[in-house]
Amino acid sequence: MKQHKLALCKEHYLEWIPEQTERFIKKYKMFTREEKVIVAVSGGKDSLSLWDILVRLGFKADGLYIGLGIDGGRDYSSESHRLTENFAERNHLNLHVVDVEKEYGYSIPVLAGMSHRGKGKPCSVCGLTKRHVMNRIARDLGYDVLATGHNLDDEAATLFGNTLIWSKEFLIRQSPVLAESDGLARKVKPLCRFYEKEMTAYALLRGIEYIYEECPFAVGSTSIYYKKLLNELESDRPGAKLIFYLKFLEGRKQGLFTSPDPDAPGLITCPNCGQPTTAPGECSFCRLISKVKTELD
């Protein structure tokens, strides 16, 4: 690990990752041992590794799997569900499963096909749906905090994209912890300082069986393009991604990004689902479901 000037054997690597995770949880005041954590698990290397690490560290962590109904010619969602169930069963963990089609009537590809969001790619609808479901489950089932497996490469790619267009509202909100507010669960990213390569190594060395195939809709996505660009930079300048992200967090803490309108109205409640929304009327997710129902019925 050139960026850390560190070389570890398998045994010590498998100790180092959880130790560092605990350090980040404390440093960013993510949650305590007394709090109930729900981990959003997709069947991928990062989320399953996060769940593994939190349980090994002794945190009370359950899982949440969201069935998206994505096939892509290779049963993508079914396979990721199977691997997640296997992980939970093998480790005697509690897993909640929400199937989007059963719950709301339509799979992600159907919702995306009927929506104008995302210019033909379902990633935007998928993100909106997952955020809605994750918050609902965390809130309704009484969890204190929702943890996701975002790694440093995810965060650096998001930061890069938001910086290219100086997206103030997203730059202000990008953080290892998003505090809870009325109707919104606290969200944390305990892996935000680990390279994607480090998390892959952890999953492989720990023997975690994860879905290796990429989501069929992720091919050609902007986030992957940004990751590739940042990896070229990293190859020439080891540590560049970490410095980019950490210096951003430092600047953010020092007030580099402040809300342009501190008196702007806060969130209001969606009259349909009760989740917070920024504009009067139904939230984006409820509007999406209503639109698809109207068009298909």
Next chain:
Amino acid sequence: MTVKLTLRDQEFEVKPGMTLLSSLVKAGIPPESIIATRNGELILEDEILKDGEVIMLISVISGG
């Protein structure tokens, strides 16, 4: 006299005697984007690749 590198459904052939890092550069694969394994064991970038070996490269990039 070749070493085979496999990455998903792609195959690359490189000369033996080079380090993994040099082989990746030669094949045009960004080292940051993969983890290399030989017979299921992770190998490091300074490892010398030997004739006839098959090195499995695991993509680390995911997202959407």
